[in-house]
Amino acid sequence: MQTLPNPTQTQSPSSPAIATTIERRKTRPVPVGNITIGGGHPVVVQSMINEDTLDIEGSVAAIRRLHEIGCEIVRVTVPSLAHAKALSEIKQKLKDTYQPVPLVADVHHNGMKIALEVAKHVDKVRINPGLYVFEKPKADRTEYTEAEFAEIGDKIRQTLEPLVISLRDQGKAMRIGVNHGSLAERMLFTYGDTPEGMVESALEFIQICESLDFYNIVISLKASRVPVMLAAYRLMVRRMDELGMSYPLHLGVTEAGDGEYGRIKSTAGIATLLADGIGDTIRVSLTESPEKEIPVCYSILQALGLRKTMVEYVACPSCGRTLFNLEEVLHKVREATNHLTGLDIAVMGCIVNGPGEMADADYGYVGRQPGYISLYRGKEEIKKVPEDQGVEELINLIKADGRWVDP
Numbered sequence: 574m575q576t577l578p579n580p581t582q583t584q585s586p587s588s589p590a591i592a593t594t595i596e597r598r599k600t601r602p603v604p605v606g607n608i609t610i611g612g613g614h615p616v617v618v619q620s621m622i623n624e625d626t627l628d629i630e631g632s633v634a635a636i637r638r639l640h641e642i643g644c645e646i647v648r649v650t651v652p653s654l655a656h657a658k659a660l661s662e663i664k665q666k667l668k669d670t671y672q673p674v675p676l677v678a679d680v681h682h683n684g685m686k687i688a689l690e691v692a693k694h695v696d697k698v699r700i701n702p703g704l705y706v707f708e709k710p711k712a713d714r715t716e717y718t719e720a721e722f723a724e725i726g727d728k729i730r731q732t733l734e735p736l737v738i739s740l741r742d743q744g745k746a747m748r749i750g751v752n753h754g755s756l757a758e759r760m761l762f763t764y765g766d767t768p769e770g771m772v773e774s775a776l777e778f779i780q781i782c783e784s785l786d787f788y789n790i791v792i793s794l795k796a797s798r799v800p801v802m803l804a805a806y807r808l809m810v811r812r813m814d815e816l817g818m819s820y821p822l823h824l825g826v827t828e829a830g831d832g833e834y835g836r837i838k839s840t841a842g843i844a845t846l847l848a849d850g851i852g853d854t855i856r857v858s859l860t861e862s863p864e865k866e867i868p869v870c871y872s873i874l875q876a877l878g879l880r881k882t883m884v885e886y887v888a889c890p891s892c893g894r895t896l897f898n899l900e901e902v903l904h905k906v907r908e909a910t911n912h913l914t915g916l917d918i919a920v921m922g923c924i925v926n927g928p929g930e931m932a933d934a935d936y937g938y939v940g941r942q943p944g945y946i947s948l949y950r951g952k953e954e955i956k957k958v959p960e961d962q963g964v965e966e967l968i969n970l971i972k973a974d975g976r977w978v979d980p
C-alpha cells in the first residue's frame with residue numbers, strides 16, 4: 574500500500590493544490606421545524622415511516638423510534654384528507670409525550686385539498702410535479718401542442734398557488750420531488766423520459782413558487798437507475814447556476830431494494846453527488862424497516878468526512894506481514910471503543926507500513942514483533958506492550974489523555 578501525505582491539501586511543485594475535503598455547493602437555508610436543510614448546515618438524514626397515518630399510536634411510536642436513532646426529519650404519507658387531519662393529532666402527541674419532530678407529508682395524485690389541510694400540521698409538504706395535477710394519459714395521443722402544454726401549466730399554477738401561499742405565510746417548506754418513473758405526460762412528450770424532462774418539471778414548479786415570493790424549497794430528482802439520477806441532479810445544478818438559484822437538494826435512489834446491493838446502489842448514487850459537493854439532505858430507501866436506513870446514511874456521511882457520528886476505524890487489510898489476528902483484534906478494539914464518537918483509531922498489522930499508513934488517526938494499535946504490539950498517539954510511538962494486554966493498555970492511554978468517557 575502507498576503512504577499518502579497527511580495535510581488536507583496535496584500539492585506537487587508543478588500542479589495546483591487538490592482539495593482533500595469536500596467543498597459543498599452553496600445553498601439557501603430552508604428551515605424544517607427545528608432543523609435547517611442547506612445553508613452550510615450538516616447534511617440532514619431523513620427517512621419515512623411505513624405505518625398508516627390513521628394509526629395515530631403506531632405512527633407516533635414509529636416516528637419516535639426513527640428520531641431516537643438519529644433520523645432528523647421524518648416523512649409520512651397522506652393519501653386522503655382523513656390522513657391529513659390525523660397529522661394534527663400525531664404532531665400534538667409527539668409534543669406531549671416526546672418532543673416536536675420535524676415532519677414532512679407526502680402528497681400524491683391531485684392532492685391539492687389534502688396538501689392544504691396537511692400544511693397546517695407539518696413542517697414541510699412534498700409534492701410530486703408529475704402527480705400533483707394528474708391528467709390520465711391519453712392512449713391515442715400523438716403530440717402535445719404548445720397551447721395544450723400551456724393550458725395544463727395554467728391549471729398547475731392555479732392548483733399550486735394556495736399551497737404555496739399557505740406554506741409561505743406559515744414559514745414552512747416544500748419539497749418539489751420529481752420522480753423519473755412518474756413524469757407528467759406532457760413532460761414526456763416534450764422532453765422524453767430524460768433527465769431534461771425531470772429538471773424542467775422541477776423548474777416549472779419552482780418558477781410558480783418564486784412568482785409568489787416563496788423560496789423555502791428543496792428539490793429532489795430521484796430515479797431507480799443511478800446514472801439517470803446522477804445526470805438529473807447534475808443537470809439541475811447546472812440549470813440552477815444558470816438561473817441564479819441555490820435551492821438545496823434532497824438526494825436519493827428510489828427502489829434501491831434491500832440487503833447489500835440496496836445499500837451499495839444507494840451509496841453509489843448519493844455518495845457520488847455528495848463527493849462533488851452536491852446534496853443537503855439524504856434518504857436511503859431500502860425495502861427493509863426504515864430504522865435500517867439510518868446507519869447507512871450515517872456511514873455514507875462519515876466515510877466522506879461530512880459528519881462524524883461514530884469512531885472512524887482505520888485498519889489495514891492484513892497480509893503476510895500481519896503479526897496478529899487482525900479481524901479479531903479490530904473487533905475487540907471496536908467493542909471497547911465504539912462509543913468514543915469523534916476519535917480516529919487505527920489497527921495495523923505491522924510496524925513496517927502500519928505507522929505510515931494509519932494517516933492521521935488519533936491512536937494506533939500496531940503489530941510490533943511476534944507477541945507484542947505498539948500503541949501510538951498520532952505519529953508518536955508511546956509504548957510496546959504484550960499483545961494480550963493491547964486493548965486494555967489502549968484504553969489506559971486514552972484515559973490518561975482525558976479522552977475516555979464511560980460507555
Ligand code: SF4
Binds near residue numbers: 890892924
Ligand atoms: S500487515 Fe503491514 S504491510 Fe501488511 S497490510 Fe497491514 S500494514 Fe500493510
